[in-house]
């Protein structure tokens with residue numbers, strides 16, 4: 001662990017202080033090694049000083065894990081139109097980033113609401129229609145590299161070099177103190193009460209949706225429902241995250257804290273990843289359960305690969321993402337037929353889409369263009385959104401919306417926040433939805449949502465629940 005500032009960083013900091021005095025919005029950062037601390041340990045240990053200001057991102061295969069603590073800066077928006085995406089990008093680009101040559105770019109972590117035109121629930125108010133944090137401390141565990149932490153400070157133009165230096169030294173000491181803290185053991189989740197809401201209305205809405213589809217009003221709509229949990233004790237997000245890390249290894253495990261709320265989930269569905277102007281998206285739609293033996297699992301996989309209703313659900317997603325990404329890439333690579341993507345609880349039809357990003361495009365351009373894909377909204381997009389507004393008895397908040405991270409060099413990744421829950425104090429709301437096409441059968445879609453609720457139910461401490 002490095003305890004001094006280092007000569008080159010002193011120069012870097014001095015020039016940052018000067019730039020800030022000229023009126024630039026400067027983010028100065030320094031990256032130091034981070035030895036002996038796992039992502040979960042960091043998340044837990046940072047809770048003492050930064051509860052409500054932590055973020056966590058662990059993709060499938062855990063290639064690059066990010067954990068942030070402390071809100072050094074917030075970029076957020078209440079904008080209800082699609083310009084919310086570019087508003088965030090514009091604010092991010094206002095920063096002048098100053099860092100040592102070998103230090104990676106600072107990272108912004110956060111996400112967007114599903115539908116700004118139906119987003120007034122008090123539970124979600126603080127999350128807004130777009131909200132990102134620039135963490136004070138951003139830890140990074142990258143496969144094949146030593147873990148490190150980027151300490152980031154936004155200068156206000158009034159600080160002297162001496163003040164800025166003292167502040168940085170204090171932050172380096174804070175990181176050292178975290179490493180020494182022992183990991184907090186997970187307790188067993190407390191007993192809880194489960195409530196399922198509007199089940200009959202939800203089942204009826206599927207009948208209405210299939211009727212509208214058969215009339216030709218639209219091709220597909222994704223309808224979601226929520227269940228809520230009340231516990232005798234405050235819900236332990238750290239322990240839920242621990243379970244998701246262990247049980248949901250093929251999903252993006254994320255936490256976005258915001259004051260007393262935590263949005264947590266394990267979603268298998270990537271929306272878009274951009275690394276060095278190469279983009280990767282994924283179509284994930286069409287679902288079947290896992291088998292209890294290898295043989296049964298393969299049989300279920302085969303039946304999903306040949307099931308017309310699920311293939312139709314999936315094909316609309318491929319069609320829309322292909323058309324959207326064609327505008328941002330000259331050559332896209334898309335397999336002709338879907339494959340299978342497995343999580344602990346379900347199997348999905350899966351089509352990856354890849355290509356290089358055209359010059360004038362950016363990560364948030366693509367997020368704006370794709371959200372919501374027909375895996376979360378429907379087709380045509382606007383008609384499906386209207387139907388969701390009309391038929392769903394709840395507000396989605398950030399459920400099924402893009403969450404992720406981006407750096408200052410155009411790289412980043414967003415997933416869609418399904419298999420997720422909003423946790424606050426003693427209660428949690430869990431969400432699950434299903435792609436409805438003309439042949440959807442309400443009871444079967446209901447069973448599908450039950451399987452999709454399992455990862456979060458397991459993480460929060462209960463696997464079973466009964467319909468009320």
Ligand SMILES: C=C(O[C@H]1C=CC=C(C(=O)O)[C@@H]1O)C(=O)O
Pocket residue numbers: 222224269284285286287313348374375376400418419431432433434435436452
């Ligand atoms: C909307 C959800 O799942 C989507 C993603 C994959 C498969 C889906 C399906 O088969 O219906 C859904 O489109 C959810 O889990 O809440």
Ligand SMILES: [Mg+2]
Pocket residue numbers: 285286287313434435448
């Ligand atoms: Mg489905």
